[in-house]
Amino acid sequence: MNRTDRLYALVEELRAVAPRPRSARWLAGRFEVSVRTVERDISALQQSGVPVYAEPGRTGGYCLDKARTLPPVNLTPDEAVAMAVALQRLEGTPFRTTAASALRKLVAAMQNDDATAARELAGRIHLLTDADREPPVPRMVIDALATRRVLRIGYSDRGGAVTLREVEPLGYVGKEAHWYLVAWCRLRDALRAFRTDRITSVAVTAEVPAPRPLSEDDLDIPYGPIRRLSLD
Template identity: 40%
Template sequence: MKRAERLHALSEMLRRSGARGRSAERLAREFGVSIRTVKRDLASLERSGAPIWSRPGPGGGYGMAVGASLPPVSLSAAQAVALMAAVSAAPDAPYADSAAAGVRKILDVLDPRTLARADELAGRVWVDAPPPASRAVRSALEDAMSEQRVIRIRYLSSDGTMTVRNVEPVLFASTGGQWHLVGWCRLRDAMRWFTVSRIERATVTMTACGDHTVDEVGEPPANAKPVHDRGE
């Protein structure tokens, strides 16, 4: 791992560790470097403006001040292209438009040299993505999920039956190459999976969702995990 990448990974690890912090010994093991190198890296982060704190003695260590402002994010060309590829390959994913806008913001603050390298590398990554569902439908589903409001959908089932249902959105799930809205169907009085591409119309109502939880959906596949499960 290059030093610039290690510094970024180190700052992210400290930020995620919260008030617990991490000892220099543990950080050294995590990155496969010496304790002296870790302390030199921490000093570099402090000089760059990162809000690093240290706690001496047994149980002490280093961490990132909660709520403090962080220096601008610095990505490598490969990291920037990875984000571009992920967003381009999943135009039908929930909040894909917001993700694309976020990537554009990141590209806008890259230094010219890194941006030029990212542009060149991006030309070597081709994506053949499926066409997304209706933007209006996706936007309504996203708003209903974020605001936890009942959504009224017109749904075409696999056997060709058209129904209108009020659904309490619980989660989005991707399986078998398709995105699904999983929620409590008030028509069937049960948890149901709705393929997003089969939802022909969606309207967010003013009715708040009940107390249905993700646990009611059942056990996810062994390889399924929430998108915030980034590891450490």
């Protein structure tokens, strides 16, 4: 069994017995690998966002939070590959890391035969790398809306001059070439849109600012009409 299939099988094994735990030794015997390999696999699952936690004690082990997992997903292999292609297009956006995590969860929740077929199909799809794609967005900027803390950033203008600013993150605006962090700039005492590839440094402060409303008029950015993201 290769590692990808083993990770999927680990999740399914823990889901089947949840909320009861399985020890690392039991899982190692079940999948005919070492305890250290099981521990590395569990760590990889946790880092990808799978809700696995360790329960201490003589009868403890690894548990899966069943309420926070997906049941088997009835996607066809070509639907899964289409979603993988779409998520790959998020490279260079504030959602690059979470897109990769979402894709791993999606594949882990598929029926085993469909997941295998999807991987085989994906192996025949090739994407050209865009050498001019903007660099990845810093992780602390990616988390800005979730943490709601004031950021201290270095920002480079068109001429290359860098200023240090404290900003209150309010939203994102995305277009094909660039992504912008919409924030209240304390240096300018006004709303500003910061191109993420011009953010030269970022630090998260402990301050949580008071909420500020963000209206449609605030998003009147001269790059075309604005369309709000919807999950419906």
